Amino acid sequence: MDQQIWFSIKLSLLVSAISTLFVAVIGGALAYLLATREFRGKIALEVLITLPLILPPTVTGYYLIMIFGRNGYLGKLLYELANWNIMFTWQAAVLASFIISLPLMVRTTQAAIASVDITMRDSATMLGYSEWQTAIKVVIPLAKKGILAGIVLAFGRAMGEFGATLMVAGNIPGRTSTMPLAIYSYAVGGDWEKAHLLVLLLTITSGVFLFLARQYEIKGDKQ
Secondary structure, three states: OOOOHHHHHHHHHHHHHHHHHHHHHHHHHHHHHHHHHHOOOHHHHHEEEEEEHHOOHHHHHHHHHHOOOOOOOHHHHHHHHHHHOOOHHHHHHHHHHHHHHHHHHHHHHHHHHOOOOOHHHHHHHOOOHHHHHHHHHHHHHHHHHHHHHHHHHHHHHHHOOOOOHHHHOOOOOOOOOOHHHHHOOOOOOOOOOHHHHHHHHHHHHHHHHHHHHHHHHHHHHHH
16 A cells, blocks of 8 residues: 555544544534424424435535635635635545534434433432433433444544535545545546555445444444
């Protein structure tokens, strides 16, 4: 394996790890909110979070450009305040992976939290636990298998992200070329040996993460 392949592997791991960290924190909080609260606009929020699962990744990437591009709604403000444009950087790949993998975390974790017996939460409240203490000491431990399954699925999805990443980060060798983007470049260039190698690595990695996620789901169902 040459330097470019190693770079793509390391970048994919870095991007997936950072995006999954944000997904775990933000997605976990959103999932808890959606699973334990009823409020106006809840369905709209669920639809908004889930949309990246339905939309073509290139469409999601287009929306990200509209928001975070140099002339985008937030991108313009970011450039004026910090003189920094996130487009065509590895951070943009993190952003794309976060948006694409967030729905998997939220949907899986929401279902796991919603499955916790409501009497357990009520009992904790009667014992004087605060909302935060109930979540940390009661709900999360009981739903941890489903939460871990969501995290694993989010990481695996981030590893395979292509379309939105290509739109916002580009395919710049040595800078933003993740494994899926490198596979595309090698295939277009006719370098099938390197393309086959990365395809095999990504397939094995994805299979392992799917297996782990399914194991966590089964263990969660048995609790």
